Amino acid sequence: MELVTDQHKKKAKTILKWLITAGIGCLFLFLFFILSLWGFAKIQGPPPIKVPQTTRIYDANHYLIGKVEHENQNRTWVHMDDISKSLVNATLSIEDKRFYQHHGFDLKRLAGAVLADVKSFSKQQGASTITMQYARNLYLDHEKTWMRKLTEALYTMRLEMNYSKDQILEGYLNTIYYGHGAYGIEAAAKYYFNKNADELTLSEASLLAGIPKGPSYYSPYHNFKRAKQRQKIVLQSMVNNGYITKQAANSAFHAPIRLVHKHKPMNRTAPYFQDAVESVLQNQLHIDQKTLAAGGLKVYTTLNSNMQKKAEYWVKQVINPASDIQTAVIAMNPQNGAVEAMVGGRDYHKSSYNRAVQAMRSPGSSFKPFLYYAALRNGFTPSTTLRSEPTTFTYNKGKSKYAPSNFGGYYANGPITLAQALALSDNIYAVKAHLSIGMDQLVKTARKVGIKAPLADIPSLALGSQPVSVLEMAKGYSAFANGGARVTPHYITKIVNQKGETIYEWHPKKEQVLNKAATFVLSQLMTGVFDKKLNGYSKVTGASIAHILTHKVAGKSGSTAADSWMIGFTPRLVSAVWVGYDKGQSISTYPDSGYAKKIWAHFTESALEGQPKNSFKPPKGVVRRLVDPKNGKLAAKGCPNARYTYYLKGTAPNEYSHRCYKEKGPENGRKKHKGFFNRWFHWFH
Incomplete structure (x- = not known):
């Protein structure tokens, strides 16, 4: 036993001795490594100071529009004593x-x-x-x-x-x-x-x-x-x-802090747009501030400088300079999601808050097109009639009530068609349709087109009661303009580093989320907001700006007590305008409530300059019929205010309107006593 114990002790001493030797050896090696590094650092000498290169931002035509933070950079070197x-x-x-x-x-x-x-x-x-x-x-x-x-x-x-x-x-x-x-x-x-x-x-x-x-x-x-x-x-x-x-x-x-509140204005092109670009660079593409400010990047964007100037011009032209009201404008190419113009407020130097992408406001009736698309997919047609009259709706299994009203307290007090309800922005019709198809259908449609803001399955959602951003609304409407295909809004097309290497490039993607035929029918219904043929108990909502437009455009206005919207599109352009006060102050005067429509109409018309007057092309699965807008029934040529309307194939009306004959006589309806058969048949009377 004692011999075994001695052997164990000797073995332990040997291991301990080896460990101590190895530890000392590692320590010397570590010290040698550290000393070598310090020696290498000394031999290498002072590292060269890199000269920072400013990141440049270009528009869609590769014209320089700005430099990241460049105008405010002051790299004045001061000594420690200073x-x-x-x-x-x-x-x-x-x-x-x-x-x-x-x-x-x-x-x-x-x-x-x-x-x-x-x-x-x-x-x-x-x-x-x-x-x-x-x-x-x-x-x-x-x-x-x-x-x-x-x-x-x-x-x-x-x-x-x-x-x-x-x-x-x-x-x-x-x-x-x-x-x-x-x-x-x-x-x-x-x-x-x-x-x-x-x-x-x-x-x-x-x-x-x-x-x-x-x-x-x-x-x-x-x-x-x-x-x-x-x-x-x-x-x-x-x-x-x-x-x-x-x-x-x-x-x-x-101690009181007295910050400088007024800085020298920076002459930046589209400052709100450039801020949005920088936000994407940092928060989505994860490019750090040092690289942005001194990395010498070339950032190519989607900005259409000419379109941007027009947007800014019409904001200044339309809104009273003395007013404190604010605005936001987004112009987007629905084919690829490129944001071509952006106005985030009336004066960037007074407020850099970007209302186009940051503000969440209730869209009012401009939200109704999402409802009417859902309705078209759930049994409604442009000729579907519902009564427009004061109504109290019961929901939530009879526990809750909702009593909306039409603007100005005007009602048809009788049946109106979906086409006329959209053109007149009838609230009663909208809520009835919303409840009829199921309130979840509107939310599902909004989600399909890319609206991510919180939305509740409530009756008032049909009237745009839930806040969304201007950019989200433009994105949603782009699906209507793009034949039901959803695209993602973007600002940056390409980024090139100092070496000339492309380190990022945008590849637009489309996802078909809506039915093409139903989307086209809706788009044509939305042109009705500018068509006086759809006038009823009140004028169509776009009547005040219809004379400005020479292009065929689909659109929808919206209003709440504190917000005024106008959004419209062609297959090549989506433009959205919001006007309101930052603190939710009521829009009470007529000029204030009309600003959004006027800015939108003038900007859209100028932005479409040189493009075809009508770029809408019907897809397969739709048919066109001449319809009496008063009742949605077929009309013969010559019927007063008869209007061509598109329907999903198989849903067009087959009954003729008798109103035409009563008002204009048989010469405007199915003309009697014309042709051989009618002349021959006449002798038997």
Whole structure:
């Protein structure tokens, strides 16, 4: 037994000795590797400073329309002596409190970050020092890969071996991004406070020091409350690190912040459109801000500059300059989804809020075409009649009631056809149809054409009670214009990098989601809003602008107490206009309520200049009949206001209207005493 024990002890000592030797060897190898890296960094010398190249944005004809953040960029380099000491201390405290103690790497933070990455099997944790951030800003992208981190480490060593700490800090403060195109602390001080960098107070400096963590997220212009919360964190870190007292931090936090509210206007083409492009670049294509601002990309877009000018022109021409009312305009090619013009508000310099894509407003009756498509697919025809009269509807198994009214309190007090109901925008007919086919059918149709906004199965949905965006409505109407095929709105066609390589290219896709024949029947019904032949108990809703149009266009207006809409299309153009007040103020005056229609009509007519007067082509499965619009029955030639109407094959009326004969006599109906048979038959009377 004792012999066995001794053998075990000897074996254990041998293993321990080997482990110690191996550990010492690994340590020496690691130290040699680190020293070699530092030596390599020293031999390589200072890394060359890359000159940033501005990203350029082009329209559909490849004309330059803008540069990403370029107009606001001010890369004025200032020395450390010309930077507020409070800003320097605030930055060191929140970004890298041991900056002057380490050699480019904060080992304590780095160890914690590596441990967190290993535990989560990811590369999400960061321990970047100021030197590492400076290296990344100058030479690398922000992709979270091990190779990028290793390359970053080598650049960090080269910076640390060849520049002093003050030089590195100075370079960092002159290149870090503070949002709104302001690169470097001098540009940021000018942009936010109209001051030089050495004039910043502790309150201002602590606010600015918090922005680089998320320039858009912590911008005081975007969200002042959030920026103040971040400032509080910065001030507390300064207290913890001994830069200021708690009392000084409290005073700085409560000191008034006087931001510069008026900046020099930027001469940007289609600024709302360009903002939408930048949003797609960052949020959908995941191109980081550094690459956008200095990557030298060429971004080719769908913008039709000529069409854009026309949209902006008619907004200015139609709306009273003294009015506070706002507007949004979208023009889109329904064949491929290309957004060709966009107006997000009346004055970008006063408000950069893009109402074309960000605002959610109730579309009113402009939502009815989705209902009437569903109705056509569920047994209705253009000649289907329902009574238009004050009605209280009961739903939800008799538990709820809904009593809509027609505009102005006008009703037919009798039957009207679907064709006339759409043209006059009769609300009673719409709700009756909605309940008749099942309220889920409208929601299903809206979803098919790409409307993703929340929609409820309620009676008022037939009248457009649920908020949607202007872009969503344009997308929905594009399916009607495109023969029932859904396309996705897009702004960017191609992106080319500095090397001339195409790194992104858009390939339009169509998906047939609606029945072609039913879609065409609906589109022709929607031309009726401009046709006085469909006048009834009131005029057709497009009567006030019909004289402006020379092209055959389908359309629908919509209104609520706070919103006015007009949307229309041809097979080559969808145009949508919204007018209203940002805070939901009621549209009470006649000019306000008529702005949307006038802007839409003038813009659409000018945008269609040079195109065929009628580009609608009937597909298979539809038939055309001459119909009496009063009752939806067949009419002979000469019948007053007789109108050609399209029907799904097999659903056209087969009964003739007798109204024509009563009003105009037999010469306008089936003419008697004409032809040999009739003359011969006449002698027997």
